[in-house]
Amino acid sequence: MRQKRAKTYKRVMALYVQTFSFRSPFQILVSNDLIMETNRDSDLYKQLGACVQGEVKPMITQCCMEALYKLGKPHQALVDIAKGFERRRCNHREPIEPDQCLIDVVGQTNKHRYIVAAQSSTLRTTLNTIPGLPIIHFNPRGVLVLSPPSQATLKHKVQAEEARRLEGAELLKDVKDGSNVVGSSSSSSALTPVGKPQRSRGVKAPNPLSMRKKKVDKVPSGGEGKKVDGGEGKKVDSEERKKRSRENEDEEGEKDAEGKDKEDSGPVGERKKKKRKRKTKSAVKDAIAELDAEAKEARSTAAAPGELGDGSSDGDGDSD
Numbered sequence: 001m002r003q004k005r006a007k008t009y010k011r012v013m014a015l016y017v018q019t020f021s022f023r024s025p026f027q028i029l030v031s032n033d034l035i036m037e038t039n040r041d042s043d044l045y046k047q048l049g050a051c052v053q054g055e056v057k058p059m060i061t062q063c064c065m066e067a068l069y070k071l072g073k074p075h076q077a078l079v080d081i082a083k084g085f086e087r088r089r090c091n092h093r094e095p096i097e098p099d100q101c102l103i104d105v106v107g108q109t110n111k112h113r114y115i116v117a118a119q120s121s122t123l124r125t126t127l128n129t130i131p132g133l134p135i136i137h138f139n140p141r142g143v144l145v146l147s148p149p150s151q152a153t154l155k156h157k158v159q160a161e162e163a164r165r166l167e168g169a170e171l172l173k174d175v176k177d178g179s180n181v182v183g184s185s186s187s188s189s190a191l192t193p194v195g196k197p198q199r200s201r202g203v204k205a206p207n208p209l210s211m212r213k214k215k216v217d218k219v220p221s222g223g224e225g226k227k228v229d230g231g232e233g234k235k236v237d238s239e240e241r242k243k244r245s246r247e248n249e250d251e252e253g254e255k256d257a258e259g260k261d262k263e264d265s266g267p268v269g270e271r272k273k274k275k276r277k278r279k280t281k282s283a284v285k286d287a288i289a290e291l292d293a294e295a296k297e298a299r300s301t302a303a304a305p306g307e308l309g310d311g312s313s314d315g316d317g318d319s320d
Contacts, residue, residue, distance in 0.1 A: 005145075006050075006053065009050075009051060009052070009053050009146050010053045012134070012146060012148065012149060013052055013053055013054070013134070013146075015149060015153075015157065016132065016134055016149075016153075019132070019156070019157045019160055020110075020113065020131075020132035021113065022113050023113070024054040024055045025054070025055035025056055025057045026052050026054060026055070026056050026057065026113075026115050027057050027059060027112065027113065027114050027115065028048055028052075028056050028057065028058050028059065028114070028115045028116075028117050028136070029059050029060070029061070029088065029102055029105065029106070029114050029115070029116050029117065030044075030058050030059065030060050030064070030082075030085060030117045031064055031098055031099070031102060031116070031117065031118040031119065031120065031123070032060075032064040032065075032067040032068050032082075032098050033098070033118065033119040033120055034117050034118055034119045034136075034137065034138070035060075035068065035078050035081055035082055036068075036071075036075075036078060036119075037119050037138050037142075038078070038081065039142075040077055044058075044081060045058060045084075047144045048117065048136065048144070050144075051136050051144055051145065051146045052115065052134070052136075052146065057086060058084075058085040058086065058117075059085055059086045059087070059088040059114075060082050060085045060086075060087065060088065061087075061088050061089075061090040061098070061101050061102065061105060062087065062088075062089070062090055062092070062095070063090055063092055063095045063096055063097070063098050063101035064082070064098045064101065064102075065079075065082060065087075066095040067095075067098050068082055088105065090104065090105055092104075099118075099120055099122065099123040099126075102116060102118065102123065102127075103123070103126060103127070106127065106130060106133060107130075108130065109130070109131075109132075110130055110131075110132050110133045113132075114133070115133075115134045115135075115136060116133060116134070116135050116136070117135075117136040117137070118135065118136075118137060119137055119138060124137060124147070128150040128151075128152065129150075129152055130152065131150075131152040131153045131155070131156035132153055132156060133150075133153070134146060134147070134149075135147040250282060
């Protein structure tokens with residue numbers, strides 16, 4: 001099948017599906033005259049599926065089967081094709097004309113949503129007056145085609161669309177502007193059951209996860225790991241600990257420079273070894289000042305005897 005024709009059939013069947021609620025597999029009533037036009041080598045089941053663009057369920061009435069039986073043995077192949085279809089009860093005790101049988105089965109409204117596959121032009125003209133009834137037939141070139149929607153079908157489609165539009169307008173007739181918006185006061189009041197008190201929600205608060213944490217006062221020196229403000233686990237500031245450690249090192253360095261540290265008295269074996277501690281800058285400075293003072297004292301003592309000898313010789317000369 002050509003692509004353009006397949007698109008057209010798909011669009012036509014979409015109309016019947018949306019407007020008249022047709023569903024797959026589609027029920028197709030096949031007449032005896034269409035089976036007589038079928039080529040023995042062709043697959044009628046496959047051709048019907050291509051016309052409706054979906055799964056099909058071919059059916060045939062008992063009256064149409066009786067018309068095929070009357071053809072005799074030369075047309076036994078056509079009877080075999082018809083026997084492969086599902087038998088549709090027409091409730092006719094005596095066989096009647098196949099065309100009239102199909103009209104009775106379809107009815108005035110096609111409530112069972114049949115698709116009719118017939119070759120008789122008279123029958124197709126009669127069925128075109130029924131809205132929502134697709135018709136399949138062979139064209140003059142022997143190709144199975146789907147007829148376009150009839151005027152009755154298109155008119156029913158327009159009426160259905162207009163009815164839906166009026167129904168929607170009726171619902172919005174007494175609705176004011178903005179009242180149909182979700183969250184508005186009027187819409188929320190309309191959804192609230194009558195006589196049921198509305199629950200008060202209280203004052204809204206900011207998101208606690210987006211708020212900054214409160215500042216905590218520093219803990220005074222005198223122990224690490226102390227908890228404050230209800231056990232939040234705040235520790236002593238590290239800068240204060242570093243400051244105290246520096247002060248302790250300065251005191252120990254001064255003691256080493258002045259030589260005031262004494263070893264423990266007692267046997268040699270009982271003495272404990274002390275770690276040598278690094279001298280700080282203040283201790284080195286004091287040691288240098290002490291050495292300078294000793295050097296000055298040594299120079300002053302060395303210069304004192306020479307000055308005394310010069311004074312005694314001068315005194316002897318004067319006495320002579």
